[in-house]
Amino acid sequence: MNGVHDMGGQHGMGPVQHEKDEPVFHAAWEGRVDALTRAMRAWRKWNLDTSRHGLEILPPVDYLRMSYYERWFNRLETDVVKYGFVTPEELKSGKAAAGSRTETPVLTLATSARWLSRGLPSSVDPKVRPLFRVGQHVRARNIHPTGHTRLPRYARGKAGVVIRDHGVHVFPDTNAHFQGEKRQHVYSVRFNARELWGPQASPHDSVHLDMWDDYLERV
Amino acid sequence: MDGTRRSFLKAAVTAAGAAATTDLAQADSVAPIQGDAHQAVPSDLTLRVKSLESLLVEKGLVDRAALDALIDTMEHKIGPRNGARVVARAWVDPAYKRRLLDNAPAAIAELGYTSGQGEHMLVVENTPKVHNLVVCTLCSCYPWPVLGLPPVWYKSAPYRSRAVIDPRGILKEFGTHVAEDVEVRVWDSTAELRYIVLPERPGGTERMTEEQLAALVTRDAMVGVAKVTLPESGGKP
Numbered sequence: 001m002n003g004v005h006d007m008g009g010q011h012g013m014g015p016v017q018h019e020k021d022e023p024v025f026h027a028a029w030e031g032r033v034d035a036l037t038r039a040m041r042a043w044r045k046w047n048l049d050t051s052r053h054g055l056e057i058l059p060p061v062d063y064l065r066m067s068y069y070e071r072w073f074n075r076l077e078t079d080v081v082k083y084g085f086v087t088p089e090e091l092k093s094g095k096a097a098a099g100s101r102t103e104t105p106v107l108t109l110a111t112s113a114r115w116l117s118r119g120l121p122s123s124v125d126p127k128v129r130p131l132f133r134v135g136q137h138v139r140a141r142n143i144h145p146t147g148h149t150r151l152p153r154y155a156r157g158k159a160g161v162v163i164r165d166h167g168v169h170v171f172p173d174t175n176a177h178f179q180g181e182k183r184q185h186v187y188s189v190r191f192n193a194r195e196l197w198g199p200q201a202s203p204h205d206s207v208h209l210d211m212w213d214d215y216l217e218r219v
Numbered sequence: 220m221d222g223t224r225r226s227f228l229k230a231a232v233t234a235a236g237a238a239a240t241t242d243l244a245q246a247d248s249v250a251p252i253q254g255d256a257h258q259a260v261p262s263d264l265t266l267r268v269k270s271l272e273s274l275l276v277e278k279g280l281v282d283r284a285a286l287d288a289l290i291d292t293m294e295h296k297i298g299p300r301n302g303a304r305v306v307a308r309a310w311v312d313p314a315y316k317r318r319l320l321d322n323a324p325a326a327i328a329e330l331g332y333t334s335g336q337g338e339h340m341l342v343v344e345n346t347p348k349v350h351n352l353v354v355c356t357l358c359s360c361y362p363w364p365v366l367g368l369p370p371v372w373y374k375s376a377p378y379r380s381r382a383v384i385d386p387r388g389i390l391k392e393f394g395t396h397v398a399e400d401v402e403v404r405v406w407d408s409t410a411e412l413r414y415i416v417l418p419e420r421p422g423g424t425e426r427m428t429e430e431q432l433a434a435l436v437t438r439d440a441m442v443g444v445a446k447v448t449l450p451e452s453g454g455k456p
Contacts, residue, residue, distance in 0.1 A: 005357060005358065006356070006357060007356050007357075007379040007380040008356035008357075008379065008380065008382075008383040008384070008396045008407065009380065009383060009384040010376070010380040011380070013375075013376040013377040013379075013380045013381070014376075014377050014383075015377055016372050016375065016377045016389060016392055016393070017371075017372055017375065017377070018370075018372050018380050018392075018393065019371060019372065019380075022370045023291055024294045024298075024367065025290075025294065026309050026371075027265070027314060028265075029264055029265045029269075031290040031293065031294070032268050032269075032272055032286065033268055033291070034289070034290070034293060034368075035285075035286040035289040035290050035293075036268075036271065036272060036275065036286065037283060038289055039275075039280075039281040039282070039285060039289065040280065040281065043280070044314065044365055048401055052357075052358055055358065057262070064376065068359070068371065068374050068388060070264065073264065073267070073268060073271075077267075077271065080271070080275070080280075085275075085278070085280055086274060086275070086278065086280075088351065090274055090278075091271070091274070094270035094271070094274050095277070096277045096278050100278065101277060102277075102278060102279040103279035103280055104279055104324060105279060105280060105281050105282040105285065107281065107282065107285050107289075108282045108284070108285050109282065109284045109288055111285075112285045112288045112292075115360065120236060120339065120411055123339060124239075126244070150357060150407070150409045150410060152356055152390040152407065152409065153355060154356075154384070156381060166339065166410065166412055169410060169411055179450065186410045186411075186412075188412070193403075193405075196384075197384050199263070201384075202387065202399070202403065204399075204400065204401065204402045204403065205386065205387075205402060205403040205404070205405070206402070206403075206404050206405070207383050207404075207406075207407060208404060208405065208406050209404040209407045209409050210406065210407075210408070210409045210410035210411075210412050211409070211410075214299070
């Protein structure tokens with residue numbers, strides 16, 4: 001979706017505010033939100049792509065106003081209701097409804113190390129053939145999906161060169177919406193900075209994006 | 220910043236605790252444009268998070284001890300010290316450096332660092348002719364096993380919006396000088412590949428041990444917004 005989260009190239013966001021000796025969490029609640037989010041993800045009712053999309057669909061004004069973990073917390077509140085873990089009344093009261101069933105947590109002390117180290121699927125799959133090859137000139141498609149996508153607006157319609165084949169990966173545009181993994185090759189594609197931004201960019205510079213087969217077309 | 224905004228921030232800071240005080244001090248000099256700064260936290264957030272946590276614990280959906288363990292991992296087990304040791308090893312051991320550039324996850328695992336978001340890591344090397352910069356314009360993708368959780372600025376709108384269109388401006392703001400004829404390569408982490416910059420080893424470090432070298436390597440250098448410098452050189456490489 002063409003959302004505010006797709007920030008590459010936007011103007012007016014101000015200077016970067018670098019904080020010296022920044023703590024991992026700025027307040028205790030941030031750590032709780034981070035851990036709660038990971039612990040609830042272990043129920044596997046949603047996936048990484050669904051999760052990213054869950055932030056993108058926050059109202060744009062809220063997305064920009066909220067701090068990072070505030071966004072996470074709002075997503076978590078939405079998701080625990082949406083996927084049937086708690087009722088809206090329970091969320092409001094903070095108390096389990098009388099007679100509601102008690103589950104057994106998926107993520108426990110014994111399993112937390114395993115969950116943290118749980119890897120993504122292998123990117124090696126000889127059955128899935130690449131549509132493009134290293135060195136090939138390609139163009140990012142000029143498409144505007146209304147759901148989740150990892151094709152930033154600033155690259156759409158632009159021409160680049162495949163510099164590396166990253167192997168086979170789950171396709172976020174379908175996976176985020178539970179429409180299948182649609183596994184396909186992902187490539188590192190180099191775009192000349194001037195192709196993206198015109199003469200204001202340095203002729204020496206480039207931006208590399210990781211692109212799925214479905215984002216690319218032949219030049 | 221007008222008076223209304225200032226008193227709102229003061230109220231929010233009082234409610235959110237002392238942790239945000241330094242942010243408020245910074246906010247006085249640079250007007251915050253968006254919500255990634257921490258001073259705009261609503262006062263009831265701490266209570267809302269507590270309420271949700273106790274509900275999820277009561278319903279048996281999460282285990283409090285496991286939450287504590289996760290936070291401990293994020294705060295103490297992963298972090299940029301891991302990445303610094305990888306960089307230092309690459310500087311002193313050319314064979315390791317080759318393995319690192321060829322297959323980063325395997326080379327990094329040799330030093331014992333493995334965890335989620337590190338399955339498909341790639342190391343990009345700075346040279347006198349090439350400077351690399353890592354960003355995630357769409358969210359906050361970052362190589363956790365070697366760098367820990369990303370800092371606020373990395374996840375913020377200013378960095379995400381400008382790193383791709385004005386990388387040299389960003390570098391300047393970080394006080395990093397990159398000559399005009401050096402190629403700046405930006406890596407936008409749009410898929411599950413996670414990028415780490417292998418900074419240039421600074422001159423004058425020939426006699427240093429691997430451990431001493433690791434102490435020089437900063438998180439910012441591994442993201443590519445800074446170079447590795449000697450403390451006495453006053454920030455200049």
